[in-house]
Amino acid sequence: MKKMAVAGRRAFALVGGVLLLAAAELPAPAAAKLYVVTTTPDLAAIAREVGGDKVEAESLALGTQDPHFVDAKPSFIVKLNRADLYVKRGLDLEVGWAPVLEKGARNPDILYGGRRHVDASDGIAPLEIPTGVLSRALGDVHPFGNPHYQRDPIAAKTIAKNVADGLIRIDSDNRAYYEQRRDDFDRRIDERLAGWLQELAPYRGAKIVTYHKSWEYFTARFGLDSIGEMEPKPGVAPSPAHLAELINLMIAQHAKLVIREPFYPDNLTRVVAEKTEATVVTLPESPGGVPGTDDYFSFMDYIVKQVAHALQETKGR
Amino acid sequence: MASRSIATRLAFEKRRLWHLRLLPVVALVALAPIAAAANETQEIRELRKEVGELRDAVRELKGQLRQLKGQPPAPVATTEQEKELEAEIRAAMPPLAPGTLAPGVGAVAAAPPVQPAVGAGIGKSSSILNPDISFNGDFTFLGTDNRQLNKANRFSFREAEVGFQAPIDPYARADAFITFDEGESPGVEEAYATFLTLPYNLQARIGKFRLSFGKNNLLHRHALSQTDRPLAEVANFGEEGLSGTGIGVSYLVPNPWDQYVLVTGEVANGLGEELEGAQGIPLERPAPGRSLDDFVYVGHAQSFFDLNANNNIEVGGSFLANEPRSGTDTRVYGVDLTYRWRPLAQQGYRQFLWRSEGYFTHQDTHAAGRSVFDTSGGYTYGEYRLGQTQWVGTRVDWTEIPGTSGKKEWGVYPYFTFSPLEFGYFRVGYEYVRSDRLNDKDSHRVWLQYNFSIGPHAAHAF
Numbered sequence: 001m002k003k004m005a006v007a008g009r010r011a012f013a014l015v016g017g018v019l020l021l022a023a024a025e026l027p028a029p030a031a032a033k034l035y036v037v038t039t040t041p042d043l044a045a046i047a048r049e050v051g052g053d054k055v056e057a058e059s060l061a062l063g064t065q066d067p068h069f070v071d072a073k074p075s076f077i078v079k080l081n082r083a084d085l086y087v088k089r090g091l092d093l094e095v096g097w098a099p100v101l102e103k104g105a106r107n108p109d110i111l112y113g114g115r116r117h118v119d120a121s122d123g124i125a126p127l128e129i130p131t132g133v134l135s136r137a138l139g140d141v142h143p144f145g146n147p148h149y150q151r152d153p154i155a156a157k158t159i160a161k162n163v164a165d166g167l168i169r170i171d172s173d174n175r176a177y178y179e180q181r182r183d184d185f186d187r188r189i190d191e192r193l194a195g196w197l198q199e200l201a202p203y204r205g206a207k208i209v210t211y212h213k214s215w216e217y218f219t220a221r222f223g224l225d226s227i228g229e230m231e232p233k234p235g236v237a238p239s240p241a242h243l244a245e246l247i248n249l250m251i252a253q254h255a256k257l258v259i260r261e262p263f264y265p266d267n268l269t270r271v272v273a274e275k276t277e278a279t280v281v282t283l284p285e286s287p288g289g290v291p292g293t294d295d296y297f298s299f300m301d302y303i304v305k306q307v308a309h310a311l312q313e314t315k316g317r
Numbered sequence: 318m319a320s321r322s323i324a325t326r327l328a329f330e331k332r333r334l335w336h337l338r339l340l341p342v343v344a345l346v347a348l349a350p351i352a353a354a355a356n357e358t359q360e361i362r363e364l365r366k367e368v369g370e371l372r373d374a375v376r377e378l379k380g381q382l383r384q385l386k387g388q389p390p391a392p393v394a395t396t397e398q399e400k401e402l403e404a405e406i407r408a409a410m411p412p413l414a415p416g417t418l419a420p421g422v423g424a425v426a427a428a429p430p431v432q433p434a435v436g437a438g439i440g441k442s443s444s445i446l447n448p449d450i451s452f453n454g455d456f457t458f459l460g461t462d463n464r465q466l467n468k469a470n471r472f473s474f475r476e477a478e479v480g481f482q483a484p485i486d487p488y489a490r491a492d493a494f495i496t497f498d499e500g501e502s503p504g505v506e507e508a509y510a511t512f513l514t515l516p517y518n519l520q521a522r523i524g525k526f527r528l529s530f531g532k533n534n535l536l537h538r539h540a541l542s543q544t545d546r547p548l549a550e551v552a553n554f555g556e557e558g559l560s561g562t563g564i565g566v567s568y569l570v571p572n573p574w575d576q577y578v579l580v581t582g583e584v585a586n587g588l589g590e591e592l593e594g595a596q597g598i599p600l601e602r603p604a605p606g607r608s609l610d611d612f613v614y615v616g617h618a619q620s621f622f623d624l625n626a627n628n629n630i631e632v633g634g635s636f637l638a639n640e641p642r643s644g645t646d647t648r649v650y651g652v653d654l655t656y657r658w659r660p661l662a663q664q665g666y667r668q669f670l671w672r673s674e675g676y677f678t679h680q681d682t683h684a685a686g687r688s689v690f691d692t693s694g695g696y697t698y699g700e701y702r703l704g705q706t707q708w709v710g711t712r713v714d715w716t717e718i719p720g721t722s723g724k725k726e727w728g729v730y731p732y733f734t735f736s737p738l739e740f741g742y743f744r745v746g747y748e749y750v751r752s753d754r755l756n757d758k759d760s761h762r763v764w765l766q767y768n769f770s771i772g773p774h775a776a777h778a779f
Contacts, residue, residue, distance in 0.1 A: 065661045073629060074577040074621035080567055095773075096739070103490070106569050108514040113487065136740050136771070166376065237705045237740055265666070265704065298676060 037083040039094045040067050042150040042287040043120055043159060045296045047087060049185045050163045054174055055085075060101070063288025065262040067233070068140070073098040073113035080105035083116065085166050090121030091147035108165075121160045122147050123240060127216050140235025148214035150286065152221045153193045153302060156296060160185045196304045197222065203311040207255035209246065209278070211264040214285065218303070227255050230269060238268050250276040256314035257307070263283045277311055277317050281310045354705035376413075392510050433578045448491070452770035453539045463760035469554075474499050476538060479508065488514045494537070501761030506537070507560065520585075525562040529617040530635040532653040534558045542670075542700055542710060542734075544746055544764040548677050548726050549694030553649055559637075561585025561613060577621040588639040588647055589609040630654040643764040644682040646719070659752040668702035678719045680729040692717035696728075718754060726752035732764070741769035 036057040038044040047057035058079065061070045067089065078216035080086060082102055088094055102111055109116035126145025134143055149155040164182040168175045181303035208215075211230040228249055249255070256278045259308045260269050266280070273280045282308055284290050287299040346701025455476040461469045468475070475659060477497040485492045493508035527535050533550055538557075545551075546558060553559075564584030572579040587607075601661045619633040635651035658669040675695035694716025702708050715727040732746030744766040751759050 062661050071657070071659065073623065074579070074619070074631065075623050075629070077569070078575050082575070102567075103511070103513065104520075106513070106515070106518045106520055108488075113515065136738070163562055171578050237737065263661075263666075 004267040024294075032165065035082055035085065037079050038086045038087040039070075039098055040089050040150070042299070043087045043089060043163070043181060045287040045294070045299065046156060046159045046185070047085075047163050049296065050160050050178055050181050051167055052177065054171070054177065055167070057071050059286075059288075060098075061286070063286040063290075063293070064202040064260070064262050065285075066105065067093055068096060069287060070094070070097045072100040074104075076101045080110060083107060083108050083110055085116050085118060085163075086110035087118040087120055087163060087166065089147055090119040091124075091126055091144045091149075092142045093147035101217060110113050112313075115169050116166070118162050120162050121147065121149070122157055122162050123158045127220065128213070128223045139233025140229070142234075146216050147215065148285075149214070149217045151300070152217035153196070154221065155217060157186050157189055190296070192300070196300060198305050198306050200224070200311075203308065206257065206311050207250075207253050208257040208259060209250060209255050209272070210258070211260040211269060214261070215259060222304075222307075224307075228254050230258070230260070230272065231263075243268065243272055247272055247275045252277060256317050257281065258309050259283055259307070262278050262289055271277070279310045279314050281306050283307070331368055335636055343755045344698060372583070390569075414424050448481040449773040451480040451482075452768060453478040453480070453537075453761055453768065453770045455539055456767045457544060458763075458765040460763040463755060463762075465757070465758065466762070468499075478537065478539065482773075485510060485683075486505075488512060505559075518571065520569075521569050521680070522565040524566075525559045525560060526565065527558060528583055528585060528613075528615045528637075529565065529567075530559055530615055530637055530649070531552070531617075531651045531675060531676075532631075532633060532655060532672060539768045539770065542698065542708075543712055543732055544673075544744055544766045545748075547712065548695035548714040548728055548752075549674070552694060552716050552718050552726070553676050553678060556731055559623070561615075563612070565615075576617075579617075579619045581615075581617040581619075583615040584615075585613050585615070587641050588645075608642060609641075611641045613637060627658060628658050629657050631657075645683070646679075647719075648679045650677040651675065664701060665704045669699065671699045673697035676716070680720050682720065687722065690720050690722060692721070706736055708736075714750075719755075724753040726750060726754065740771070741767070743767050 001164060019135065022299055033056045034051065034054050036044070036047045036051060036170060038047060038057060038059045040061050041059040041063045041204070042057040044057040047055060053058060059074050060079065061067050083105075086102075086107075088098060107116070111117060112119075121144075126147075126149070128142075130138065130141055130143060131146040134141065139143060150159070160182050164178045167178045171178075200222045207225045207227045208219065209225055209228050209230065213229050213231070213234050215226055220225070228246050230238045230243070230246065232239055250272070255276070258260065258273050258278050258280045260266065260268050260280065260281055260282055267284070269280045282290075283303050284293055285297065287293050289299075291304045293299040319739050332492075335602045338501040340538055343611070362513040407520070448748075453476075454474065455478075456472070457468075458468065458472050459466065459468055463469065475498065479495045479497075481493045482491065483496075489510045489512045490634075491508075494506040495503060495508075496506040497503050507524070507526045509522045509526040511521075512521045515521060527537075529535065531549060531550075534554065551557060558576065561583070563583060565583035567579055567581040568579055569626060572578060610754045614637070616636040617633060618635075619631065621629065621631045623629045629771055631654070633651075633653040635649075635653070637647070637649040637651075640646040647717055655670065657671075660667055673695065675693065677693045678691070680690045680692075682690075694714075696712055696714045696716075698710055698712035700710030712732075713728070714730070716725065718724040718726065728748055730746055730748040730749035732744060734742050734744045736742035744764070746764040746766075748762040748764060749760075750762065
């Protein structure tokens with residue numbers, strides 16, 4: 001009987017403790033700005049463009065980080081718990097880490113279907129949707145299409161629209177403000193895109209190789225021809241046999257540029273470049289991936305200039 | 318895959334041809350009465366022109382179909398004639414990718430042509446309404462000089478796990494894992510509902526689940542860094558770790574520093590049920606007619622600190638109590654500490670993890686003579702990721718055996734893991750164990766393991 005009482009008291013203490021902690025919850029400080037949490041830095045950069053001084057946007061992944069393999073750190077759960085708006089790249093890019101965070105965040109509105117949830121891929125026409133039998137025999141393939149659309153400036157306009165729609169959903173009083181900033185972003189994209197196209201126009205049709213299948217939207221937009229990847233299949237580490245095949249392909253097709261993101265190993269790209277007299281250029285996956293590329297326009301400026309410069313260098317080889 | 322792709326494309330082209338073949342007929346039938354008219358209008362001339370173009374397109378596509386039927390799947394060097402033909406066909410086909418670039422200075426690129434946005438903006442699940450179904454297989458070989466050990470010197474399909482995971486409704490999700498251990502009846506490793514939309518930063522679980530004691534105990538066997546669980550964990554909770562049927566509530570504690578602080582409380586059926594097979598703890602089932610005394614109570618507090626972008630620390634404290642009306646009173650206290658280093662700026666595949674856990678156990682068997690035992694134990698391991706696919710690490714174990722006076726075991730366990738992708742890995746390890754509960758105290762163990770997962774298995778907790 002005594003033990004039962006002890007156990008009972010323990011149960012009540014447990015429940016009571018939890019309730020006391022809940023009651024003692026500190027009131028959230030009055031937020032002057034909407035707190036936008038994004039999975040990747042490109043989305044945060046565009047959220048700043050659209051949200052202006054009414055938002056504080058923060059990305060969970062860094063620009064230097066492989067967005068497929070982000071550690072689902074508990075500190076991210078706290079950020080999502082506080083988030084007024086949650087924006088993700090979608091197309092299963094973050095499937096390996098974001099669901100754990102979303103589940104733990106205790107912020108139901110950021111879950112799929114919630115009013116604070118924005119899937120930036122809504123309205124994007126995905127490339128490379130796998131057809132036929134889909135399995136891991138194809139590597140770490142994305143069933144809904146290639147999720148690396150952030151380097152296509154036209155896709156950036158779709159991202160801006162989705163972010164603006166999300167902001168308007170939770171802050172309709174400032175609808176006109178967000179719409180005006182979205183339109184302004186679209187206008188600036190159109191203007192800058194003309195320049196970027198012009199800069200890369202002399203190299204239209206140039207054959208390139210990338211480390212991962214993450215440049216398809218960029219090459220399609222700017223008329224480059226991606227003939228292969230260092231990875232034999234998405235996510236699979238390069239094998240000697242595949243690299244030998246790739247080197248032969250590059251020599252046969254006169255591909256003189258290899259693009260890798262900073263988080264991929266550089267030793268093998270160097271070997272391939274040496275064998276093929278190609279130039280290796282390291283380019284960011286997202287804004288902030290290299291210094292001076294914190295906003296979307298400087299990010300695209302950097303990429304276009306680096307690609308143009310590298311292709312110019314390789315002319316005549 | 319490539320041949321299937323070609324076959325799919327051929328079928329697609331056939332369907333296109335079938336429609337196109339009809340178009341001139343339909344157009345001609347529609348145009349016949351008008352053509353009979355004395356005065357041919359401009360509109361008719363345009364329509365006739367279109368019909369002619371369509372006929373040409375049909376002819377070209379027929380040619381392409383013949384080409385495709387005769388082509389090998391891999392890209393091959395093409396002749397100039399073939400290239401021209403391909404260019405013509407490509408021009409006749411609707412664009413498949415955004416590549417129609419406006420030429421010239423100041424041109425603005427055309428919007429990408431719309432493909433069916435399958436999955437874009439929807440639930441992003443590999444199945445529709447059905448739960449995500451996954452399978453994990455764990456194949457091991459234990460080579461050892463100690464034949465007392467379970468599954469010594471034999472290949473073993475140690476465990477097959479089938480997982481079902483899906484939202485139940487807008488408020489909760491379900492996770493269920495059925496295990497088939499070699500030589501044992503199928504069992505439910507976990508099957509629980511998580512209520513995601515509770516107020517006040519609360520979350521609740523109902524069902525059977527791994528109890529929140531420490532860090533390692535939360536992991537399924539296939540997600541462990543080593544092939545077996547640490548000696549101290551096995552001594553306290555058994556080879557499978559500690560799970561229970563009950564309810565749990567966790568609370569994400571708000572604080573002015575935005576620090577991650579999670580407090581969890583769980584109540585489950587007694588240790589007599591949960592620790593079946595555990596070594597060192599008497600297996601006494603609760604007497605019929607349960608009371609609150611028979612339950613096991615688990616509390617866990619956890620926090621996490623980002624030292625900077627590349628370094629972080631996670632600390633936790635756990636408590637377990639079970640004082641059944643008959644049988645052994647058990648209290649276990651635990652501490653855990655994890656340090657991670659992962660440089661994000663360059664070579665993100667490098668990583669170092671150091672994890673340690675300590676267990677402090679108090680037991681009272683209520684037996685005549687000595688009945689109270691206070692024991693402790695723990696493990697520590699460091700693991701370094703050499704590159705995209707390789708890990709190397711070493712674990713060191715030491716533990717007193719709960720419920721005994723002075724019996725100990727310790728071990729050291731270096732290992733190497735190779736994982737081509739995150740869906741499968743090979744692991745080889747050598748483990749030296751000195752245990753007071755084995756007749757032959759010293760044992761050398763060589764572990765070989767291959768583990769694979771198929772299907773959409775949700776990510777594990779950090």
